[in-house]
Amino acid sequence: MATYNYSSNVVVVMMMICVSCVVYAHKSSDVPLAEGLSWSFYDKSCPGVESIIRTKLKKVFKKDIGQAAGLLRLHFHDCFVQGCDGSVLLDGSASGPGEKNAPPNLSLRAKAFEIINDLRARVHKQCGRVVSCSDIAAIAARDSVFLSNGPDYAVPLGRRDGLTFATRAVTIANLPSSASNASTIVAFLATKNLDATDAVALSGGHTIGLSNCSSFNNRLYPTQDPVMDQTFAKNLKAICPTNNTVATTVLDIRSPNAFDNKYYVNLMNRQGLFTSDQDLYSYSKTKDIVINFAVNQSLFFEKFIIAMTKMGQLSVLTGSQGEIRANCSARNPSKDNLASLYEDVDNLSAF
Numbered sequence: 168m169a170t171y172n173y174s175s176n177v178v179v180v181m182m183m184i185c186v187s188c189v190v191y192a193h194k195s196s197d198v199p200l201a202e203g204l205s206w207s208f209y210d211k212s213c214p215g216v217e218s219i220i221r222t223k224l225k226k227v228f229k230k231d232i233g234q235a236a237g238l239l240r241l242h243f244h245d246c247f248v249q250g251c252d253g254s255v256l257l258d259g260s261a262s263g264p265g266e267k268n269a270p271p272n273l274s275l276r277a278k279a280f281e282i283i284n285d286l287r288a289r290v291h292k293q294c295g296r297v298v299s300c301s302d303i304a305a306i307a308a309r310d311s312v313f314l315s316n317g318p319d320y321a322v323p324l325g326r327r328d329g330l331t332f333a334t335r336a337v338t339i340a341n342l343p344s345s346a347s348n349a350s351t352i353v354a355f356l357a358t359k360n361l362d363a364t365d366a367v368a369l370s371g372g373h374t375i376g377l378s379n380c381s382s383f384n385n386r387l388y389p390t391q392d393p394v395m396d397q398t399f400a401k402n403l404k405a406i407c408p409t410n411n412t413v414a415t416t417v418l419d420i421r422s423p424n425a426f427d428n429k430y431y432v433n434l435m436n437r438q439g440l441f442t443s444d445q446d447l448y449s450y451s452k453t454k455d456i457v458i459n460f461a462v463n464q465s466l467f468f469e470k471f472i473i474a475m476t477k478m479g480q481l482s483v484l485t486g487s488q489g490e491i492r493a494n495c496s497a498r499n500p501s502k503d504n505l506a507s508l509y510e511d512v513d514n515l516s517a518f
């Protein structure tokens with residue numbers, strides 16, 4: 168490993184001139200790092216990676232803050248299916264349809280995939296093909312939280328991209344349904360070593376973004392869920408007047424675009440959108456956690472960072488496993504053909 172003998176004065180000067188360096192308030196040192204990940208992975212190979220991504224996402228979100236929700240959910244869907252290996256980003260191949268074609272992923276935003284590939288092209292243009300698509304997705308999810316007024320936090324890096332994607336059946340089996348009750352959600356997340364606090368904190372991702380009627384119609388038709396606040400139900404029925412209306416509504420009625428703790432206030436007012444959300448306030452193992460987050464936003468942020476850091480390390484590939492994709496939606500061709508892929512780093516999209 169290379170060593171650097173900077174004199175302490177040089178280090179001080181470098182720190183002073185490093186105005187574009189991002190200093191993160193929170194590093195979740197409570198969470199052990201997966202082997203092969205580190206807090207400083209690209210410090211030498213691509214020191215600008217995080218500022219390239221944040222600078223671009225600031226512009227993207229200025230035009231459409233909804234994209235933040237799309238990117239946060241994309242990272243979750245990546246990590247829960249086969250680990251955070253960028254497998255959700257892959258297009259299908261001769262071996263079958265990709266994860267993105269499986270039902271739970273059909274409502275991921277098409278633009279989220281484009282944004283990740285655009286960020287990849289920008290990063291690779293500056294540093295070469297050293298940063299993985301799965302790391303870019305993890306950083307983009309963090310920036311989506313921060314740029315929606317949520318907390319900032321450091322993301323351990325060094326993930327590599329997977330060579331395969333999961334089947335439709337495996338994808339469905341690993342993404343819980345919004346019609347599940349809280350005990351099912353907690354039990355399912357436990358299979359991924361996430362505890363009840365993690366389950367409640369991660370569900371707080373529903374403080375931003377949109378849902379289709381089909382994801383909560385089970386609570387309106389044929390009979391209305393008695394737990395649901397009456398006015399809230401009436402308004403939802405106006406948006407989704409039949410069991411098969413195609414429309415969307417916000418996940419957090421109090422502050423739809425802000426990453427805050429209002430989601431938990433909604434639950435306490437019986438205004439959670441999904442069964443899987445609202446039931447967190449009924450289930451004995453999660454009710455007090457909901458209340459604690461509703462009254463204490465800093466506590467929510469602290470637990471959210473811990474839960475995201477755990478989720479972001481699920482079954483990661485590191486070291487010599489997997490690869491660094493030259494295009495996030497396709498695995499690399501054989502080594503001989505790789506050079507031909509470099510032309511696309513000059514082909515940055517305009518959004």
Ligand code: HEM
Nearest residue numbers: 236237240243274343344345369372376377378379382443
């Ligand atoms: C715990 C189990 C979870 C269930 C059952 C669930 C389910 C859903 C469903 C059904 C939607 C709406 C899809 C649609 O109809 O368009 C949604 C949206 C969303 N979910 Fe989750 N989710 C869960 C966990 C998470 C986690 C862990 C995060 C991130 C930390 C997250 C972030 C989001 C976001 C940001 C959206 C809005 C996406 C957009 O506007 O494009 N969800 N979720």
